[in-house]
Each structure stands twice: as C-alpha cells, then as structure tokens.
Amino acid sequence: MIKRLLPTAAKDVGKNLLDVMLAPLGWKIAPQRSVVLDGHWYHSPVDGVVSRHRPPSLDDERFQQAVRHLSKRNAFSDLDAAVRGEVVLQRLYIAGQLAKTAHGVAGDFVEFGTYRGATAYCMLSATRDLPHAKSITLYDTFAGIPTEGMTAHERDVGLTNAYSETSADMVQENLSEFGARVHFRPGMIPETLDSTGPQQIAMMHVDLNLAQPTLDALRWALPRWSPGGICLLDDYLWEGYEDQRQCVDAFFRDQQLTIIAIPTGQGLVLNQQISPT
C-alpha cells in the first residue's frame, strides 16, 4: 500500500516544490495544489480540508478527467485560488458521488447557483454511463451575485457583483458534451422559480452564497423534493456565510431534517422524512 502511494506522493510533493520555486517568476506547473504530503496526509486548502486519508478522488479517473476539462475551460469557482494552482476538488467530488447516489431517486437534478458550471459538470460526468441519466436544471443570473436582498454582512464580506465573469453561453459551452441533459433558467431567483422547472427533484445543489435567494429556492424546491432525495449546501460551514447558515438551519429544523455538516464545510441533507401513517 505504502509502496503504491509513495511514488504519487513524491510526485505531488515534487510538483509543489517546483511550484514554490517558480512562483517568483509567476509560473506554475501543477494544475492543482491539493497535495498528498507523505502518502497519508492530504491537504486541499480551497476545500478547507486536511485529512489523514488519501481521498479516492485522486484515483478516480473519471473525476480526474472532469478536473482536467474544468481546468482547461477555466471553470473553477475560486478564480484567484485557481491562479495560485489551488482548486476546489473534494467539494466537487462529493457532489458527483452524491449525484450517483441520487440516481435511483425519482426526479432530476437542480442547481441553484452555477457560475461557470464546475459542480454541474461533475454531477453530470459522474452519472454519464448510468441508464436514463438524469438532466440538470441550472438557476442563475449567469451575470453574478445580485445586490438585491443582500444582508449587510453579505455586503461587508464582499459578495457584491462576485462571480460576474460568466454567461449562459459560457456554461453551455463548458457543459456542451451533455447536450439535452442541461436546462437553463437564467435570471433572478425568486423570479425564475416558476412552474416550468422540474416537478420532481432527486438532488439539489444549493450554492447561491446569499441567505435570501437560498431560502426562496429551498421553499420552492421542498414540495418537489422526492423522498430519499439529497440536498447539498455548498457554503454551509464557511466563514462569511453565517446569515445563510442561520436561514438553512431554521428551514430544515422546521422540516425536522438534520443537516449533516461534513469536513469540506458542505451541509448534506437527506429527505428521509417518515411519512405519517
């Protein structure tokens, strides 16, 4: 086991050392700085993760192909970090694995907050060979975070106009290989939350960065969310998103559902309500 891991670890550490040496010249060779430190310890700064375990994402060829595609398309959500060579990997991997898990649940996928389509790509890619592959409906302004409805705290942490360097055309291009599996609902939430969206939701990825539209989206999605369905909250534990956390905590408490906080800072909710008999 150690023998198998060591060459990869040495390669990763080597890549990172070279990166450090080349940084003053503004160059980098490693497409991702998440690193296996000694064959066991793993560190992914943009996911906020230090782990004693080697994550399976590193050995998942399908996922690594997705990362290469997204790197080439410059589609990662934290562009500053991507320039430093650090990209969100574990959060994307978890979204893909959950999409596979939700495959047997009635309905399709929904994403509230898409930016350049990185998570949507991973969800579609992870499920591409499954029979009756699910579609995804993407809700976003495709022009960045709007100021309407922003709390003072959200303004203070600098969310105004963040994620504006995108467009529906760019996302269509990034996800083009999935063709008819991708549907767009461009515009402001809550205005776009109407009866034209999917009637049954197997999995929703909620990544709007703001409390109010998150609450609007969850209220709209709740009656459509299939039993056994999955809800993945991207920013749940992250600093700066405290207002959003308060809202989702209260929302799911009312539904008597537990938010499982996972080490990437994501919140995971399973629609496991026991129906009254």
Ligand SMILES: C[S@@+](CC[C@H](N)C(=O)[O-])C[C@H]1O[C@@H](n2cnc3c(N)ncnc32)[C@H](O)[C@@H]1O
């Ligand atoms: C962090 S980004 C999403 C990242 C994306 N999930 C990914 O995989 O890269 C947040 C997105 O939420 C969108 N957004 C925030 N508030 C919105 C609203 N009220 N209506 C529509 N889109 C909104 C922004 O346009 C932005 O693209």
